[in-house]
Amino acid sequence: MEYIHQNFDVNFKYGVHFSSHLFDPANTCLSAFLESRADAAFQKKLLVILDGGVAAAHPGLPDQITRYLSAVRGFQPAPEIITISGGESVKNDLPLVFSLVDAIDKYGIDRHSYVIGIGGGSLLDLVGFVAAISHRGVKHIRIPTTVLSQNDSGVGVKNGVNYKGKKNFLGSFAPPSAVFNDSHFLTTLDSRDWRSGMVEAVKVALIRDTAFFEWIEEKAVALTSGDMPGMQYLIFRCAELHVAHIGGGGDPFESGSSRPLDFGHWSAHKLEQLTSFSLRHGEAVAIGIALDSVYSFLLGWLDEASMYRIISVLKNMQLPVWHPLLEKQDGRPSPVVAGLEEFREHLGGRLTISLLKAIGTGAETHHMDLDLLYAAADICKKLQ
Amino acid sequence: MEYIHQNFDVNFKYGVHFSSHLFDPANTCLSAFLESRADAAFQKKLLVILDGGVAAAHPGLPDQITRYLSAVRGFQPAPEIITISGGESVKNDLPLVFSLVDAIDKYGIDRHSYVIGIGGGSLLDLVGFVAAISHRGVKHIRIPTTVLSQNDSGVGVKNGVNYKGKKNFLGSFAPPSAVFNDSHFLTTLDSRDWRSGMVEAVKVALIRDTAFFEWIEEKAVALTSGDMPGMQYLIFRCAELHVAHIGGGGDPFESGSSRPLDFGHWSAHKLEQLTSFSLRHGEAVAIGIALDSVYSFLLGWLDEASMYRIISVLKNMQLPVWHPLLEKQDGRPSPVVAGLEEFREHLGGRLTISLLKAIGTGAETHHMDLDLLYAAADICKKLQ
Ligand SMILES: NC(=O)c1ccc[n+]([C@@H]2O[C@H](COP(=O)([O-])OP(=O)(O)OC[C@H]3O[C@@H](n4cnc5c(N)ncnc54)[C@H](O)[C@@H]3O)[C@@H](O)[C@H]2O)c1
Ligand SMILES: NC(=O)c1ccc[n+]([C@@H]2O[C@H](COP(=O)([O-])OP(=O)(O)OC[C@H]3O[C@@H](n4cnc5c(N)ncnc54)[C@H](O)[C@@H]3O)[C@@H](O)[C@H]2O)c1
Ligand SMILES: [Zn+2]
Numbered sequence A, B: 001m002e003y004i005h006q007n008f009d010v011n012f013k014y015g016v017h018f019s020s021h022l023f024d025p026a027n028t029c030l031s032a033f034l035e036s037r038a039d040a041a042f043q044k045k046l047l048v049i050l051d052g053g054v055a056a057a058h059p060g061l062p063d064q065i066t067r068y069l070s071a072v073r074g075f076q077p078a079p080e081i082i083t084i085s086g087g088e089s090v091k092n093d094l095p096l097v098f099s100l101v102d103a104i105d106k107y108g109i110d111r112h113s114y115v116i117g118i119g120g121g122s123l124l125d126l127v128g129f130v131a132a133i134s135h136r137g138v139k140h141i142r143i144p145t146t147v148l149s150q151n152d153s154g155v156g157v158k159n160g161v162n163y164k165g166k167k168n169f170l171g172s173f174a175p176p177s178a179v180f181n182d183s184h185f186l187t188t189l190d191s192r193d194w195r196s197g198m199v200e201a202v203k204v205a206l207i208r209d210t211a212f213f214e215w216i217e218e219k220a221v222a223l224t225s226g227d228m229p230g231m232q233y234l235i236f237r238c239a240e241l242h243v244a245h246i247g248g249g250g251d252p253f254e255s256g257s258s259r260p261l262d263f264g265h266w267s268a269h270k271l272e273q274l275t276s277f278s279l280r281h282g283e284a285v286a287i288g289i290a291l292d293s294v295y296s297f298l299l300g301w302l303d304e305a306s307m308y309r310i311i312s313v314l315k316n317m318q319l320p321v322w323h324p325l326l327e328k329q330d331g332r333p334s335p336v337v338a339g340l341e342e343f344r345e346h347l348g349g350r351l352t353i354s355l356l357k358a359i360g361t362g363a364e365t366h367h368m369d370l371d372l373l374y375a376a377a378d379i380c381k382k383l384q
């Protein structure tokens, strides 16, 4: 029997830039990046897709963007900036996916042009997916505008939209060309988004970096009440840990079942869905972290004092640590607990859940004891 | 300004296996591959999507597949084999994309399970796309059943569907887990598919391998009238050259504008679309190769004798070398020629067209002279 073997590597690289007032004419952060990618032989095109929540909070922004991009040498911005509402609902809207694909077609965005997404994690997940499937992948730049997207979702390699109520059922792995974090955008976030976005930092600190957890613990109250320099450090360090994990963890496109960065997420994804996304992603993850930390304690993996410290940090951030859907409903299983199998399926293969051995040290289990899980949920209820 | 740099490689590998009667219980080619990927900890799932043209030509095949896959250790086939009509029309059917996504959901195909596409290049392009966007990419195995898909499309890394009449507007780069070429399937191809599939071999020989072109030239008449051992060699060598180009050409996911394997394709894609896909892909490429070979001659790049040899090979394969849409229509530009800009856009960036310097030697141009192109079309018309 004859046989041909294929084997190749594809390199992916991108920078995560930190700046403020990106579209100020004097700020060359974005324009210098773009001009470094210009080609003397032809004009490249730019299409901006903007989060309606950001546009509403920053009047004049579309004009400012238009002026800024028009001055970039070698690039031709599309004649309109496309503004769509922000938030999770944009990920539940298949016709919107295709209307953005239509815009890529209409404005002649080719594989050398750039789609620029400006907004929260939801908008960026949608825009990344649209870019990934058009022309077998057009380049995209992310300008995340929430704490969560600046420290986690926007700096990673995944995109996705929900399908028939299933979180991120459609999506792909498609690294951006570059990411620009602009701290000025954070000044207009509402309190829920400001606070809940910090949870991803708590998460990555818990599985990876004791010192960072201690820093967060010390600053939790100040951060929660609006400490901007503190928030900038939190975002930088959290993004750095995420980027290092993706690039250095040996499995950037998640072909295995192990996903330490999904600590606290199995129940969070299910809670988001069950509450029709009335919980913010970060709020749901706060509950998920609380649950899996207490479960780690009950399992004998995590000491009691550490467990209490984790709950305290979350409560100091004024985040929830429990939800009624974690309980049995009239004697029937909790719908969150019932979602474990769905999570396994999304992950593929064996059930693999991240837990904690200590603050700063994640570990995995392939079995969840349901009685212990309900007991953990009960403790969370008491501690809330 | 702070900055984080991301940089990683992703490795892709897969084998292209050559066999015959793959689903014969005694043939362990596919089962051995699957069992090598089994995991003692859990069952992996299999979902087969079958080309209706293949099913019609091979009665009993679905049962045979079911029996074969049920015996593979560590895998659980879905309770049904999904049979869809074959041919280009499946790539023009967005609801079909989503009904296959629904099947992936319904049958719990996770990121460790496999979707197996069995059929022509059209079905494989569709199935590859569906697999690529579900759960951010589930694994897929290709079992190509046409000459074209066994020697070209099925062994590569691209997938795609058409969108609003635009060829492959939606798609991605997603290498398969494995490819199994079964020569027995070829025995039921209709003559147009048998003949037109050989064009990709002519193409790759012309840009890469003089000796292979000479072999094809010598065998063209015999191949056309059904020489199966000859066809098996043609497919093997053509697949080998494609695989080598993709893995060794330095740009497997086509981030640059250079696509030597698209020799003859700029006009072919447009012709397929303009004729509502009544031309087979290979027939359209035959016309495209003829046009660009004559153009290469008129440009002074290719000698006259070589140009005639190329036309003769195509004619010996009973393939078209001209189409009325290459002419001006009532004084207005030929719609194929008008499609050059669209091709540039699909490619991105500068216009880059593959031409010939000699038989076995491709070369690129960034400018097409329209008068010369019409003159080339005229010569093709006379030579048809
Ligand atoms: N791709 C990944 O790797 C990944 C990782 C984590 C989370 N996510 C996804 O990210 C999404 C959540 O993103 P998010 O938390 O950024 O929220 P979001 O994008 O849903 O935005 C929340 C709200 O804030 C508004 N908004 C955004 N920026 C603003 C600003 N600067 N000022 C005022 N209002 C603003 C939006 O319009 C929206 O109403 C979820 O869908 C989650 O699944 C993806
Ligand atoms: N992804 C890539 O890299 C790539 C490369 C080249 C071509 N393509 C695409 O491949 C498609 C063309 O594929 P194709 O030429 O294989 O044709 P096809 O898939 O359109 O099939 C042609 C016909 O043959 C039937 N058929 C398939 N196998 C058969 C068999 N063994 N016996 C009897 N009938 C059979 C089908 O049902 C269909 O009716 C085009 O869409 C083209 O764009 C993709
Ligand atoms: Zn998260």
Ligand SMILES: [Zn+2]
Pocket (backbone or CB within 6 Å): B152, B200, B265, B281, B285
């Ligand atoms: Zn082709």
